[in-house]
Amino acid sequence: MPRPRDLIGSPETEAETPMRRLTATLAALCLTAAPALAQCGGSFGGFVQGLKAEAVAKGHAPASVDRFFAPVRHDPAVIRADRAQGVFQLDFTSFARRLISQNRISAGQANAKKYDAVFDRVEAEYGVSRGVLLAFWAFETDYGAFQGDFNTLNALVTLAHDCRRPELFRPQIFAALTLFEHGDFDPARTTGAWAGEIGMVQMLPGDILENGVDGDGDGHVLLKTSAPDALMSGAKMLRHLGWRAGEPWLQEIVLPAEMDWSKTGLRTTMTPDQWQAMGVRPRSGQWLTGLPASVIIPQGRKGPAFLAYPNFSVYFEWNQSFTYVLTAAYFANRLTGAPVFDAGNPEPGLSGAEMKRLQQKLAARGYDVGDIDGILGAKSREAVQKVQQELGMPADAWPTAALLNRL
Incomplete structure (x- = not known):
């Protein structure tokens, strides 16, 4: 679900990235009681009074609750931002080139050196590579320079009052109250x-309550002002989400001219030896590991190609866009010394309107494409690959004009 640029905070990045976190939704469902899920809408003042009563019922001191909620206001700009999320249609190469600038690479290298001791702790305690955290840090806030200027309490209460996703935002209000008390x-x-x-x-x-770490030892977890706190907390969260210590996440590969393209995609995993037997080889160096991995070709068999290891799946717990995830994983490699990826010569993709027509045609044939929204999401990719097999075309899950014409 695309979100405004201010959430990733980069004036040089015009692309919009999706609102993160399946894990946040799951955490929200765990943190909230069933009766609270239905509480939204109505007058904003009455809604806030209900929140205050619930907070006291949860054991928070009434005086603390009053101080916490005293400044809260409804923020129409939050609702406009939520409603105005643009569609996310850039292909991987275009998106990566837009997000990964020389400035971001240079700043990443400088921050790696500046916080070398912190990254050493991160790698020792959580097994998360500094490149992985640097890439997230860059994409989310340009290394802390652009963190967003919405009042957080107003945003959470406004979104909880709105009835689109109260189950996600309402529990975060009480988590913020606990942080306030700390x-x-x-x-x-x-x-x-x-x-x-x-x-x-x-x-x-x-997430801060569950995974926050006082990285600088001042007795507080302040992710806005303390890079050690932010980096240690981000690493702990990744580990909590399933990051496997010391293991790789992504490796660029070279594909043979012909292979069974239906085996590409995240649904199929094999060992590097098995991929090698099919003619797949690393673009540089040796295979990283004997772990099971998937061949991913974001722009079809003629475009860039990567081997995705188990840690790659953890990226989707942070952010659910395939293109964003792949770009972040690749940038983590760049920041730890990997070369620029080979963009290849992929066939042109479809426009948003063409993608919608393709989704409609696939749905008419009985394929589940999810929403007909012009976005090449996971379900649409899977449907494209299946219909390519059905039509005897190379099943690389990349929708082209030739496929649209065949349908």
Whole structure:
């Protein structure tokens, strides 16, 4: 679900990235009681009174609750930002070139050196490579420079009051209240993304409660102002989401001219030896590991190609866009010394309108494409690959004009 640029905070990035976190939704469902899920809408003042009563019922001191909610206001700009999310249609190569600038590479290298001791701790305690965190840090807030200027409490309460996704945002209000009681949240001054995410690596209050780390030893977890806190917390969260310590996440590969393209995609995993037997080889160096991995070709068999290891799946817990995830994983490699990827010569993709027509045709044939929205999501990719097989075309899951014409 695409979100405004201010959530990733880059003036040089015109692309919009999707609102993150399946894990946030799951955490929200765990943090909230069933009766609260239905509480939304109505007058905003009455809604806030209901939140205050629930907070007291949860055991928070009435005086603390009053201070926390005193400055809260409905923010129409938050609703406009939520409704105005643009469609996400850039292909991987275009998106990667837009997000990965020389400035971001140079700043990443400088921050790696500046916080070398912190990254050493991260790698020792959580097994997360510095490149992985640097890439997230860059894409989310340009290394802390652009963290969003929406009042966080106003954003959370406004979105909880709105009845689209109260189950996601309502529990985050009470998590923010707990942070306030710890001295780590100022309801009047804490700002961040329109969706309530805070700090250099953009974490929701519930994520901060669960995975926040006092990286600089000052007794507080302050992700807005402390890079050690942000980096340690981000690493702990990745580990909590399933990151496997010390293992790779992505490796660029070279494909043979012909192979069974239906085996590409995240649904199929094999060992590097098995891929090698099919003619796949690393673009440089040796195979990284004997772990099971998937061949992913984001722009079809003539475009860039990568081997995705188990850690790659953890990226989707942070952000659900395939293109964003692949770009972040690749940028992590670049920041740890990998060369620029080979873009190849992929066949042109479809426009948004053409993609909608293709989705309609696939749906008419009984394929599940998810929403007919002009976006090449996971279900649409799977449907494209299946219909390519059905039509005897190379099943590389890349929709082209030739496929649209065949249908």
